[in-house]
Amino acid sequence: DWDDIPPSSALEVISEEEAVQIIAEPLLPIQSSTLRDYVDHSETLAKLVHLGVDLSQVEKRQKAGQLLLTLDFEKDIKKILLFLKDVGVEDNQLGPFLTKNPYILGEDLEALETRVAYLKSKKFGKSEIAQMVSRAPYLLLFSVERLDNRLGFFKNELGLSVKKTKDLVIRLPRLLTGKIEPVKENLQVCQIELGFQRNEIQQIVCKTPKILTASKKRLKQTFDYLHNIMGIPHHMLTRFPQVFNSKLLRIRERHMFLAFLGRAQYDPAQPSYISLDQLVSLPDEVFCTEVAKASMQDFENFLKTL
Numbered sequence: 329d330w331d332d333i334p335p336s337s338a339l340e341v342i343s344e345e346e347a348v349q350i351i352a353e354p355l356l357p358i359q360s361s362t363l364r365d366y367v368d369h370s371e372t373l374a375k376l377v378h379l380g381v382d383l384s385q386v387e388k389r390q391k392a393g394q395l396l397l398t399l400d401f402e403k404d405i406k407k408i409l410l411f412l413k414d415v416g417v418e419d420n421q422l423g424p425f426l427t428k429n430p431y432i433l434g435e436d437l438e439a440l441e442t443r444v445a446y447l448k449s450k451k452f453g454k455s456e457i458a459q460m461v462s463r464a465p466y467l468l469l470f471s472v473e474r475l476d477n478r479l480g481f482f483k484n485e486l487g488l489s490v491k492k493t494k495d496l497v498i499r500l501p502r503l504l505t506g507k508i509e510p511v512k513e514n515l516q517v518c519q520i521e522l523g524f525q526r527n528e529i530q531q532i533v534c535k536t537p538k539i540l541t542a543s544k545k546r547l548k549q550t551f552d553y554l555h556n557i558m559g560i561p562h563h564m565l566t567r568f569p570q571v572f573n574s575k576l577l578r579i580r581e582r583h584m585f586l587a588f589l590g591r592a593q594y595d596p597a598q599p600s601y602i603s604l605d606q607l608v609s610l611p612d613e614v615f616c617t618e619v620a621k622a623s624m625q626d627f628e629n630f631l632k633t634l
Contacts, residue, residue: 363387363396372401379409380423381430392430399433408433411440415468416458429465439471446472450479451490456498464501478504485515486530500537511540514547522551524562532569539572550576558583560594560604568604582607582615585630589620 363383367373373396377383387393399405409422417425426433447457461467482503483493497503518524524532532539550572554560565571586592586602593600606619616627
């Protein structure tokens with residue numbers, strides 16, 4: 329079964345004679361279930377392990393193990409490491425980065441440089457590119473065309489300025505690498521099912537980009553509670569969209585406690601107004617003393633009655 333023998337290059341087809349010769353040299357354990365078994369025989373793998381690459385994770389990724397066995401550290405890998413350092417991936421992050429994206433080691437260096445040059449041409453700064461690449465390790469596997477289409481999609485779909493589009497993907501670079509369908513669906517949900525205006529959606533997304541990749545079910549449930557039960561109008565939700573990142577349970581428990589105390593006042597025109605930010609972002613202790621004007625014990629006792 330020739331499938332177990334990595335060809336000398338991932339793209340090269342080898343003949344049976346060559347395959348037999350590979351078998352004749354007992355350098356690599358042929359029947360091996362893990363990359364670990366190769367480390368003693370492969371200088372390349374030993375060096376990657378030394379860098380902090382977790383081979384047990386790498387081999388879970390499709391064809392990544394085979395790829396690594398075909399690469400030569402000095403010839404193929406070193407230049408990619410220097411490139412990544414140049415892009416701004418810290419030394420201590422190289423191992424974790426390659427564990428998540430071993431495929432970059434098989435990419436053409438010129439293609440990688442072209443993608444970085446493209447981001448620079450779009451006025452992304454060096455530290456911004458470094459941050460994006462670290463947070464979305466697959467970013468540099470995508471062609472310039474794909475990156476350009478993606479940036480265009482967010483700019484046009486949301487009607488954002490160039491600067492706001494940039495800020496959006498710097499904050500959530502996964503938007504450039506992930507699937508686009510769920511994002512389109514979330515935008516539809518916000519507009520059609522939750523009833524936000526386009527300019528409100530712009531503001532929400534710029535403040536809380538994660539809404540674009542959040543679970544639709546959770547978005548709807550949270551909105552339903554905030555809007556229909558607590559009576560928060562759309563324009564207030566637009567001002568504090570981070571409330572959508574909170575667990576619904578937390579919102580519900582705190583709202584019910586405030587309602588029980590007669591303090592659930594979310595209208596900024598009223599003197600006892602409580603902002604959504606105060607409602608969700610404060611730790612329990614602070615929420616109790618400063619917002620609910622009650623003790624932690626009162627809150628705990630109340631929760632037991634729910």
